Amino acid sequence: MPRTPGxxxxxxxxxxxxxxxxxxAERGLPGLSMxxxxxxxxxxxxxxYSHVADKNALVDALLDDVLGALTPPAPDTDPVGGLRAVMLATFDLLAEHPDLVPLYLARQGARGPHARALGAAMVVLLARLGLDDAAAGRVVRALIVSTLGYAALATADDANLNPPELRADLEVTLDWIVRGAVS
Known part of the structure; x- marks a missing residue:
């Protein structure tokens, strides 16, 4: 079989x-091209092109690769604790990569295998709390949107925002979402 150019x-x-x-890192999104x-x-x-289809696929792969640093919660972990832990770990990871946060926001998260594995693990935990797949999907979206929003605030160039305080606020918000979903 012939080898591809890559x-x-x-x-x-x-x-x-x-x-x-x-x-x-050197040129930002405008300078990122094939x-x-x-x-x-x-x-x-x-x-x-043997490795990525185009610039959009390259950006998607880049975002998903960062999520590879996260470990999906185990199916037998405490559901509320596991959901909180993975979302707070996501917040912390995004805080380490502030230049990528706008890309996650623009793309409404990531779509690759790491993102899908995290989402699937979250759905399993939500099922253990009694949610069906449709409700679990809505809760996962709410958790992701909240986490991305708090990460955006924490990584903004606004000196009035305090990242540790925002992280604490996120923790409360995550609890509200999960508890509200199962009540």
């Missing part, structure tokens, strides 16, 4: 994401 260039998906992270990532890798742009 394989001939010796690229891997991880190498492409690493270069994309570097380019994004051509700029290829330049950083020293290959022709067509070599990247």
């Amino acid at each position: 394989q001939r260039a010796g690229l891997s998906h991880d190498a492409v994401l690493t270069a994309a992270r570097t380019v994004f 051509r700029s990532v290829a330049g950083a890798l020293g290959v022709a742009p067509n070599a990247l």
Whole structure:
């Protein structure tokens, strides 16, 4: 079987994401392109298409890759505690990557395998609390939207906002959402 241009260039998906992270950090979203990532890798742009379909797929992969640092809650964990823990860990992770928060907001989260695994684990915990799939999906969306919103506030360039205080507010909000959903 013939090798693709990306394989001939010796690229891997991880190498492409690493270069994309570097380019994004240096140039922001306007400077992130298939051509700029290829330049950083020293290959022709067509070599990247073996690993990502286009710039949108590259950004999606970049966002999902960051979520790979999170561990989905175990199915047998305390549901409320597990949901709170994964959302607070998400907030903390987003606070470490403030430049990516606007991208998560614009895309309404991430769509890749890590994001799907986190969402599926959350649905399992919500099912243990008695929610059906439709209700669990709504609660997961509410938890994600709240977490993204608080992360956006915490990473904004506004000196009046206190990230630890916002994190504490998020914790209360997460409890309200979960308790409201199951009552």
